[in-house]
């Protein structure tokens with residue numbers, strides 16, 4: 001089967017599985033309409049996916065035609081022995097996402113876009129689908145450049161994306177996770193407790209835990225924060241506490257209509 005189809009199945013399948021698990025065993029009660037949040041977040045995801053097809057169909061065809069061959073690139077990772085090349089590729093792509101995430105928080109014009117993601121007032125697996133189209137475009141185009149420059153095998157990149165999408169849905173989920181499992185998971189990956197701190201209204205807490213798939217970048221660059229009382233975390237943005245004003249159209253307009261806070 002085409003790996004892009006597999007990616008799509010995991011993307012939507014993962015969302016359904018995590019949302020059902022949350023309903024079965026939630027971390028804490030929801031305080032805002034789940035149905036409204038789900039509709040908003042999933043509508044954003046679907047509109048982003050459709051617009052990507054409309055604007056970048058030609059580019060996607062060119063990339064797909066490259067297949068597993070990737071003859072260029074500084075590191076030429078696609079020509080390394082499989083496992084070292086594969087692992088180094090995963091690490092470098094994840095490091096790119098970590099660095100981009102830091103930039104989205106530090107550069108005001110990028111924060112305007114990323115703020116849409118942080119405006120969710122409860123956090124669950126659907127929050128992993130709540131991104132502004134501008135952020136999807138910028139991150140997506142730059143990552144193609146990174147994949148190309150480093151010479152990463154495009155199929156390896158798609159495998160990373162499958163892992164990454166599942167990891168993002170998991171660490172946004174509000175599933176009640178076993179404490180021991182979370183501690184072990186944290187050794188290498190981002191657990192929900194770690195990412196929940198990143199979605200806090202408190203800015204010093206928000207400015208931590210930028211990791212996407214692996215947790216060790218935050219450890220390495222001094223941005224890991226785990227000493228936070230999970231029960232006291234208020235999710236969202238201090239500047240946007242009116243749930244009624246966080247619908248689909250308002251989120252599309254948010255980067256252009258409101259100054260950066």
Ligand SMILES: [Zn+2]
Nearest residue numbers: 101105114198
């Ligand atoms: Zn963020």
